[in-house]
Amino acid sequence: MTVREIDPGAAEDVQALRSELDELLRARRYAAQREQRLAEGVSSGNDPELHRQLAQIRSLRDGLASRHLELSERLLALEDHRREQTAVPVPRRPTGARFGGAYEAAPAPQPAPAAAAAPMRGARFAGVAAPAAEPEPEAPQPVAPPRPKAPEPRSAAELAALAARITALHRRGSAQESAAVTAQAAVVLAPADVARLIALLRAEGPAGAAGYLARAVAHGAAGQAAGTLAELRRAGLSEEAAALFHALWGYPATELPSLLAALEQAGLSADGLTLLWEWGSAPPAELAALADHLRAAGRTEDAYRLLHQAAGRRTDELADTAIHLAPRLAEALSYEVVRLRSPADLADYAAGLVVSPDRYRALLAAVGTLDESRTRAALAALRGAGLPLRT
Structure with missing residues (x-):
């Protein structure tokens, strides 16, 4: 991959890139966990819908990995450029296969861990807050972590910028990255904001983007899915509400009790009975x-x-x-x-x-x-x- 030239006067800085990389790491971990659950479901039967969802989450995972590599390259290049502006000599280090064995400057400092309760922001998601990280499956915590705070409402300008970002990526041929941004928004935006973004994409976004966003909500937490379904119904977005509801048919068995409880809390008990x-x-x-x-x-x-x-x-x-x-x-x-x-x-x-x-x-x-x-x-x-x- 060719790294773009860094303009010394560019507004993009190391901290902004680190924040985006933090977002991507969390999104990739979520995608990997979802893929594992779907793979287990596929191995126990031959449900075409599970196969479709598995292919979808793998595509999302690949898109996130590609974006992660791009940002990593950009961060390294920016840090090297900034170091070159100093007079302090630094040792050289090999950087791995992606640079063909070339040597670069001293190792970049690792991204600082984000505060648990602080929303992570980045240009790529137009200020979308990322969810609290899930514990690693192989190392469960003895005490359940506190419930993450509900996402903060987003302004009309923020949602319009996110819709424009999704559309621009698609138009310039980066359909996979456009889908990755859309899927990430589905699980980190507040339900009301997901519905508003769906309305924007339905009116001006790429063909099928609104339905894709609605279906992607089913990959998130039960409360997110139920809340978004209720918001879509209230907004009169019946096609996207139906797309989300049908996607809920493939919800993991272990999470069905939570989903039914969330539907009841959202006033959608009849939908639970239909499921x-x-x-x-x-x-x-x-x-x-x-x-x-x-x-x-x-x-x-x-x-x-x-x-x-x-x-x-x-x-x-x-x-x-x-x-x-x-x-x-x-x-x-x-x-x-x-x-x-x-x-x-x-x-x-x-x-x-x-x-x-x-x-x-x-x-x-x-x-x-x-x-x-x-x-x-x-x-x-x-x-x-x-x-x-x-x-």
Whole structure:
């Protein structure tokens, strides 16, 4: 990469570049964590939407890496230029493969760590505040960090400058960097400002940029997603609200309780119920994981509601789900099947549970709760399929 010449009178300084590099490091760490979660989801099934999201986050990660290298080159060049203005001789040092083994001046000082509560600013994001850094997965903190402060509202001028930046990058052929800036804004701006930026991009930005920004919000925290969805609805941005809502279908299973709670707090409980209905069609192992995470988070009623939505699926898929579920949830699913399905369907479902004596006993117990005529019909169907009536 060719480093641009540094004008001695340029306003850009070392501290501004360091701040931007701090932003990029945080964004890259977030992208890497999101990529890891999506890769885990892809490995457990063949969901095209998860594959699409994985490709999207990898593209974002690549764009952030490219931008990080560009800024690193610029920072080194600027520091070298500033050092050349002094009369103090400095030793030489090798700088690595990106300079082809050439030698440069003494090592640049490392960026000073930003204060935890202070918003980071930079020209690239037109003053957008970055979120508090997440703890590294391999080194969890024994005490939960304080909740980050809500992003400060941005002025109309700041948002207009950010929209212009996104548009300018796209027009000059830097589509990947334009997408990276857009995706970063989706997770660090306040929900109301995300909605305002979406409106600006919809009116004057690159084609598809508004929808891309809306979908990218689903990569952020639950409160950010729910708050932005509410703001989009209030602003009448129905297409972008629908794009964000559909993107929420692929939310990581471990974070669904937080998402449902955030939707309730935003006055969008009906959207939470719709998501439960959609998630009821997830592959069996994933469906079981969703229900288990909801129960573990204290949202047992949501877990039962999810299983109720799933009870109309193919009986072999239901049996597979019951095998993966925790015992109490497997029992709840069997009660739903016994209550809602025909005796023939019940027999097909039971055939898939024979491999698990505990699950099969729970099924027989559920059959015993039916009225007398339905119990006889269910037991006759089991007997006709050659299945045991006791274990």
